[in-house]
Amino acid sequence: MTTAVIVVAAGNGTRLGLGPKAFVTVAGRSLLELTLERVNRVRGDVEVVVVAPASHLGEAQRLASGARVVPGGATRQQSVAAGLRALGPDVQRVLVHDAARALTPTALFDAVADAVAVSNAGVIPALAVADTIKRIDADGTVLGTVDRSELAAVQTPQGFPRDQLDLAYSAVEADHTDDAAVFAASGRTVIVIPGDPLAFKVTTPDDLARAEQQLARSEPHVPAVRTGIGIDVHAFGGDAELRLAGLSWPGEQGLAGHSDGDAVAHAICDALLSAAGLGDIGSRFGTDDPRYAGAAGEVFLTGTVALLAEAGFAPSNVSVQLVAQRPRFSARRIEAEAALSALVGAPVSIAATTSDGLGFTGRSEGVAAIATALIRTI
Template identity: 60%
Template sequence: MAIIIVAAGSGTRLGATEPKAFVDVAGRTILERALRSALSIAEPAQIVVVAPAERLEQANTIVARAAGAASSSLTVVSGGDTRQQSVAAGLAVLGDGIEIVLVHDSARSLTPPTLIEAVIAGVRSSGNGVIPGLPVADTIKQVDWMGSVERTVDRAPLVAVQTPQGFPRAALVDAYKTASDDFTDDAALVAAAGLAVTVIDGDPLAFKITTPWDLARAESLVAASPAAPSWRTGVGIDVHSFDADAPLWLGGLHWPGEPGLAGHSDGDALAHAVCDSLLSAAGLGDIGATFGTDDPRFENAHGDVFLTATVELVRAAGFEIGNVSVQLVGNRPKVAPRRAEMEAHLSEVLGAPVSVSATTTDGLGFTGRGEGISAVATALVYKP
């Protein structure tokens, strides 16, 4: 499943000095808010952002901020002169195995994740196009070119259409290949190609930010939202002495040629400090109480085992991980050559950004004498 987020519009009617997707809404750009909504659905999805060619670097920065460690799985491509050309650019980079595609306007940045999931479920169950819509509440008049009323239009069968609009991938790709006209939305394009399209209940929060009034409304809604996450921090410290007869495992990685660390498990002080910080932040105690040395399951276990189990406990307590920062204190090993590898590995295991740093103690203390190492970690967790 994939979601193409179209963010290549100019936003002329908004009256902003920059493209609409990069306009700020209460501290976050319109694009970032749209991304956070898409990233909050339960089902994994390939997400493609279509941005103005001159704004690709800024779009990648926003993607990294919104997605964190998962940003490597998102794609940013440049859009075209029209919306259809932009969507076609997004379709061109979809991965193999994608069967359902949603096309979403970044300007509908407050769209609830539940609406996105409803569209996915609708496409999957029907095999047709599915679009969200709301009943038209206003009385509709048809006028002539002079502005004179000709008739009152029956509003009962009318709906105001929103996004995301979902389709079977094959049908959407074929429709784009054969399109000869420029349509205002993807549903019209696939309908013209012969695919049935069904309307499901939309959501008032999925309104499109088009005018300054819309922007003010979005800012008011964000400011009044009771859904702000509850953040908590935790600190973890672990110390292990060197054991020249053991292999060194640190940060979940094997370090050939380096003396290992003594301990009931593999002695991965860095991983253990991270676990301690997460357990502390979630109010779950510490690693010693949670994974005792008398538990045979953890004898000689690698740090990844403790990290994975800690993530499960933190999430079971209702928390998600914001990020973790950990610092190694010791003379060896030299962390710099493998820092990026270690950060990538730990971030993948935790499903959240992890930063790693290292320092020495200028020859002072047990670390300075080369007797062992210590690690200090801080973690940020939140309840959505």
């Protein structure tokens, strides 16, 4: 029996806030790549279709070598319909899987496929609900307790006989949150088999951190530490006194910039964000945001450390190389290291040098800072 796996990877990941979710990286690999590693080990004759955002079709095709890649729709339901249309005529059963459930074991795919073959019904994996569930009204008042023995937390892959799923999708009118609902709405039977805790969905930064931690435990080649590099440059010319390496420098001309121009602090932020795969200081604290106009470097450092914590990381140490003719840094190096270490929550070391009169730093037109950060999973 030929099985197809439709990998739904077209979501925009709004709650995660890092772009299309399937292409967010965990331990150096995207969620889509991790998903396909597991899908490609499914037993038997398997056809794989990846439904991706139109903006990422090329990247999806690179990751899904040997699979068919098609553009998704505006909703999940439309994306699954696009995947169904791309299937070959020999497919007899279909598994639909969310790329955001990237650690789902291959054994669960096989179990769902087997259950479809035996039952000729829709099959969904699910976990029992452990928490007490309350019904509440719009004001937050508790209306009653729900019998949790009748509840289950549904996962993917969800499996179906191909001919029945085609008919269900051709008849559906309302939008549903999963394929089992589409199948059931057409009057067809859906049964439940045991799910797997590893089939959790990455939706928030906490989920991303959980995936990173799980990979670090289960796959020895996944490092528990990560590194990043950040570079920042600012020209002299600010109206206020100089702010550099978290310190004020009375009598020194300030650095030009949307904020206080603290190149050392900004380079540290970029290094930390880079290590965590969270973008850069420009994308996280944009110059078009009036809240950061004239902001001190400590604002960006504390904000960056908070972003790392949300993603399941903490700084281990940071090393900075400052390149500048002025100010004379050596006398205050220890003071600067102490101030920055307190803000970062990890040791920060700084080395300073000149460029022997060469370039814009040598002409005292500005300063440059290069930072290297080491972070760890928490």
